[in-house]
Each structure stands twice: as structure tokens, then as C-alpha cells.
Amino acid sequence: MTRSEYDGQGESGPLDSCDRRIMTVIDALHKRDDPIPEDLDERVLFALELEAELDARVASISQNDLVLVRGEADLAVGQGDPASITFDCETVTVMVTPRPAATGEVRLDGWIGPEGTYEVEIRSPEGTKRASSDETGRFVLEALPHGQMFQLVIRPDEVLQREGLPAVVVTPAVRL
Structure with missing residues (x-):
């Protein structure tokens, strides 16, 4: 032609x-x-909220044990030993373990290092819940919706910030 x-x-x-x-x-x-993910709206909202946190450090998932293996049997969350997710950034590590509650909701047990007190916020499409850690960095968030995306926002106290920790650490959004 x-x-x-x-x-x-x-x-x-x-x-x-x-x-x-x-x-x-x-x-x-x-x-x-290549269908559009059902939770695309949720993911976009989490990303936009993250951008609003100007001084946030983004933690990455460093360990995800959502399925544990014992011998020949696979153990999923809620069967036997609980699974954990670990998030890391340069100076802060956060480990959370989701546990099913009797009400069909989820309880999230968490530990933050280095030790100290932190304000912990969990964001999900259902809303926001807050907790404070004890001096060892341990916290608990209860009555969380099962199967929803969530994102943690960690704020170290002023003492930890003076020691070099960032004012805000945000985890990626993951599904409970």
C-alpha cells in the first residue's frame, strides 16, 4: 500500500x-x-489518604505468614496458630496478628519496635479506630470487620521522635 x-x-x-x-x-x-479489582475504590482512597500524610514513612511488608504449614496440613487464619504480618521501615517495625473473634469480627494484636508508646490508628472502609500502645509497644484493636482492607498509621510519642523516629509511619493497605 x-x-x-x-x-x-x-x-x-x-x-x-x-x-x-x-x-x-x-x-x-x-x-x-484483567478485570478491574472489586476493591479498587478502597485502594485509591487509601493512597489518597497516604499522600495527605506529609511526613509519613511508608513501611513495607517484610513477612506475611497468612498460611502456616505444620507437617502435611495447611493452617489458615483462624485454624490453630494465628498468622502474622510484619511491616518495616528504616526505624520502626510493626507486627500484627489478626485473630477471629466470637462475633465474626477480627481482633488485631500488635507489637511495635523499638519499645515505647505509640498512637495507633487503623483505617478501613468501615471507618477509623484508635488505640495506644503500652510502654513495650504492644496494642490491641478489637471489633474490626472481617475481609476488609486496612491500613495502620503509627505515631510515636515525642520522646521517640526526639530519638529519631519519624512522626508518622503508614503501612500499605492489606486485607484482614
Whole structure:
């Protein structure tokens, strides 16, 4: 084909029935092979809230034991030993263990290092809950919704900040 044969084709021409069929097939392939995550809205909201925290350090997931193996049997959360998630940034480590509660909700036991007192906030689509750690960094958050995305916001006390800890540490959003 010469250049003149291409004139009038492409992006400037109107869609015809063949173009519509091609677009329908492409749309169906995307929906089947790469669907939009159901929790996309939740993830976007968490990311926007994170950007609002100007001096936040983002902790990464360093260990995720959501399925434990003992011998031949797999143990999932709520069966036998509880699973833990560990988040790390340069100066702070946070380990949380979700435990199912009798009400069908989740209790989150947590430990923060280095030792000291922290304000802990958990954000989820259901809202925000707060707790304070004891002097050893231990905290508990109860009555959390099962199966929801959550994000922790950790604020060390002033003494720890003077020792070099960041004012805010935020974990990535993960599902309980």
C-alpha cells in the first residue's frame, strides 16, 4: 500500500460495524483476563489518604505468614496458630496478628519496635479506630470487620521522635 491508500483511514475516520465488533472483543478479553479489582475504590482512597500524610514513612511488608504449614496440613487464619504480618521501615517495625473473634469480627494484636508508646490508628472502609500502645509497644484493636482492607498509621510519642523516629509511619493497605 502506498501512502495515499492510507489517507482517510485510522483515527480520523468514523467507527464502522467492524471497528465496533473488534472493540467488543477487546472489551470482553479485558473483562475476562484483567478485570478491574472489586476493591479498587478502597485502594485509591487509601493512597489518597497516604499522600495527605506529609511526613509519613511508608513501611513495607517484610513477612506475611497468612498460611502456616505444620507437617502435611495447611493452617489458615483462624485454624490453630494465628498468622502474622510484619511491616518495616528504616526505624520502626510493626507486627500484627489478626485473630477471629466470637462475633465474626477480627481482633488485631500488635507489637511495635523499638519499645515505647505509640498512637495507633487503623483505617478501613468501615471507618477509623484508635488505640495506644503500652510502654513495650504492644496494642490491641478489637471489633474490626472481617475481609476488609486496612491500613495502620503509627505515631510515636515525642520522646521517640526526639530519638529519631519519624512522626508518622503508614503501612500499605492489606486485607484482614
